[in-house]
Amino acid sequence: MDNEPVKEKKWIYEEIVGRIPPFSLLSYKYSILLQFLLLLVIGITLGFIFDLEQISLLYGSLAILVAVSWSLLILQLAPTLRKFRAPLSKDENELLERYKGILFHKNHYEAVPGLVIFIPFMFYLYYFGTDLLDMWLGKSPHPILLLFVSLLIWDICYRMGLGLWTSVLALWRSIRLKKLAEKRSELEHTPYTELRYLQKLDINNVFFGLISLLLLPLFKTDAFLVVITLFFMSFVTLTSLYSAYIISIVPWLPPDIYNLVNESSFAYIGTSLKGKTHVTPVVYVFDGQKIFFNTSKEAKKLKIMQENNKVAFLIDKRDMSNIYENKAVLFTGEVKIYGIMDIPMHFIDMLAALKLFMKKYPEYTKKYSTSELPKAWQLTPIIARILVEVKPVKIIYWRGAKQISVPV
Amino acid sequence: MRIPEEIRNILYGNYFGYVCTSDKNDQPHLTPVFFIYDENSQKLFFITNDRSKKVKNLSENPNISITIDIRDPVNPFNNEGVMAQGTAAITDKAPIYFLSEETLQLYYDIYHEFKSKYQKVIENKPLGENDVIIQINVEKMVYWKGPHFKSLKFKKDE
Numbered sequence: 001m002d003n004e005p006v007k008e009k010k011w012i013y014e015e016i017v018g019r020i021p022p023f024s025l026l027s028y029k030y031s032i033l034l035q036f037l038l039l040l041v042i043g044i045t046l047g048f049i050f051d052l053e054q055i056s057l058l059y060g061s062l063a064i065l066v067a068v069s070w071s072l073l074i075l076q077l078a079p080t081l082r083k084f085r086a087p088l089s090k091d092e093n094e095l096l097e098r099y100k101g102i103l104f105h106k107n108h109y110e111a112v113p114g115l116v117i118f119i120p121f122m123f124y125l126y127y128f129g130t131d132l133l134d135m136w137l138g139k140s141p142h143p144i145l146l147l148f149v150s151l152l153i154w155d156i157c158y159r160m161g162l163g164l165w166t167s168v169l170a171l172w173r174s175i176r177l178k179k180l181a182e183k184r185s186e187l188e189h190t191p192y193t194e195l196r197y198l199q200k201l202d203i204n205n206v207f208f209g210l211i212s213l214l215l216l217p218l219f220k221t222d223a224f225l226v227v228i229t230l231f232f233m234s235f236v237t238l239t240s241l242y243s244a245y246i247i248s249i250v251p252w253l254p255p256d257i258y259n260l261v262n263e264s265s266f267a268y269i270g271t272s273l274k275g276k277t278h279v280t281p282v283v284y285v286f287d288g289q290k291i292f293f294n295t296s297k298e299a300k301k302l303k304i305m306q307e308n309n310k311v312a313f314l315i316d317k318r319d320m321s322n323i324y325e326n327k328a329v330l331f332t333g334e335v336k337i338y339g340i341m342d343i344p345m346h347f348i349d350m351l352a353a354l355k356l357f358m359k360k361y362p363e364y365t366k367k368y369s370t371s372e373l374p375k376a377w378q379l380t381p382i383i384a385r386i387l388v389e390v391k392p393v394k395i396i397y398w399r400g401a402k403q404i405s406v407p408v
Numbered sequence: 409m410r411i412p413e414e415i416r417n418i419l420y421g422n423y424f425g426y427v428c429t430s431d432k433n434d435q436p437h438l439t440p441v442f443f444i445y446d447e448n449s450q451k452l453f454f455i456t457n458d459r460s461k462k463v464k465n466l467s468e469n470p471n472i473s474i475t476i477d478i479r480d481p482v483n484p485f486n487n488e489g490v491m492a493q494g495t496a497a498i499t500d501k502a503p504i505y506f507l508s509e510e511t512l513q514l515y516y517d518i519y520h521e522f523k524s525k526y527q528k529v530i531e532n533k534p535l536g537e538n539d540v541i542i543q544i545n546v547e548k549m550v551y552w553k554g555p556h557f558k559s560l561k562f563k564k565d566e
Binding site: 318 | 423424426427428429433434435436437438439440471472473474475477479481483484491493
């Protein structure tokens with residue numbers, strides 16, 4: 001990692017807008033809102049001057065709304081990526097640097113797809129005899145109106161291009177990241193927070209794609225453009241969904257810890273209420289992403305966690321014959337306790353966790369089901385044994401006598 | 409109070425204890441430790457580095473708990489363990505010739521106990537420069553075997 005100050009990464013349009021007051025003085029959200037209002041005011045004023053139909057004003061407003069919503073979504077990319085901490089894997093770090101490098105290339109490649117959409121579209125609009133211009137502006141519109149509409153069309157096309165550009169790059173990045181993650185060793189990984197950032201950006205792009213549906217009323221008389229818009233919508237949405245899905249299956253734990261969590265049978269859960277601590281062993285399962293443990297409804301720790309959901313959760317491998325082989329991982333953070341109210345929203349997760357428990361501890365499941373047990377121990381699925389998910393904020397890993405802090 | 413046989417067996421028969429402390433914001437922390445149990449004083453001891461998180465937590469909040477257990481991945485009815493809850497006392501840390509007679513004796517005794525229990529792992533390693541002895545003054549013990557629980561309350565010191 002070099003220490004030179006990080007240059008602010010900006011796209012061409014944002015760079016221009018960022019230099020013009022008053023936009024340059026505002027945070028990006030307000031700057032976008034101001035642009036939105038400004039465009040609306042200009043549009044409506046022009047509408048009145050040239051005596052446009054109300055429907056024309058509606059069409060114009062819709063186009064402005066789409067452009068501004070797209071800006072809001074896509075402009076979260078740069079600030080989010082700026083917060084990004086470097087992955088603890090050389091290859092993954094290089095990949096993400098390359099991704100950022102292409103995304104915000106100094107040659108402004110991001111404008112290319114926009115141009116590729118804009119130029120043919122303008123030809124189509126003016127020379128192929130569609131009646132779209134008539135529909136939007138009425139017969140023989142004033143050149144100033146045409147200029148304003150062309151500006152709006154550029155705004156839309158430029159952002160459509162950005163949508164394509166960012167979603168294709170995101171998919172490439174996700175696929176590569178998943179591949180590189182399979183070759184990790186020891187403590188190499190990309191932290192959880194960073195993976196969630198990437199996923200959030202992908203989800204933003206899903207919405208980006210869906211928003212393009214708002215353009216359909218503008219093209220309602222032109223079947224060809226309707227098809228193109230639907231194609232664009234499906235492409236961006238599906239690409240981004242797929243990219244988000246791939247990110248969701250990239251392990252957020254480095255292999256050493258992943259294997260320890262995956263292979264151990266028991267964990268210890270530490271809880272604290274008004275300073276008084278409590279620690280007991282628990283059985284747990286790990287689905288590659290989430291860690292769940294089980295507790296009886298009557299357990300003291302459950303009552304404590306209901307009051308204070310901060311926990312320490314430790315998994316270890318102990319071996320008295322060789323202490324240098326001893327490994328332990330401590331997750332500190334919070335828990336989510338699943339109750340009856342969570343069944344509608346999390347039914348699949350809860351069922352999957354239950355299945356994992358049955359697979360990992362078949363004898364436990366059998367024994368818990370016998371009815372001679374105290375009520376609290378009987379395995380009435382989901383209800384008597386309470387499912388708890390560990391949500392780590394900090395990870396500490398011990399190998400032999402060495403203590404390593406692992407970013408989450 | 410006499411400690412029941414089954415609890416003593418666990419305390420004497422196991423090498424690892426899991427120590428839970430929490431900071432002033434009630435955020436728990438957990439580490440495995442080597443420990444010894446002293447029947448005379450009915451106290452537990454372990455040695456740790458004075459820069460560790462648990463020492464930092466204990467200086468903010470002296471409450472401590474430790475669990476020692478036997479785990480059976482197949483049959484939960486064989487799971488057996490003890491959780492002791494109480495407060496911790498940390499020995500003074502000073503160059504050895506400034507320590508009180510009492511502390512020195514404690515160091516000596518505890519270290520010997522440790523050496524005999526963990527011979528295989530600590531061999532002749534002396535106490536480290538930053539090591540301190542943590543003494544757990546037990547207030548309550550919970551014992552379980554399978555689904556059955558037993559709880560013992562201790563009188564507080566003094």
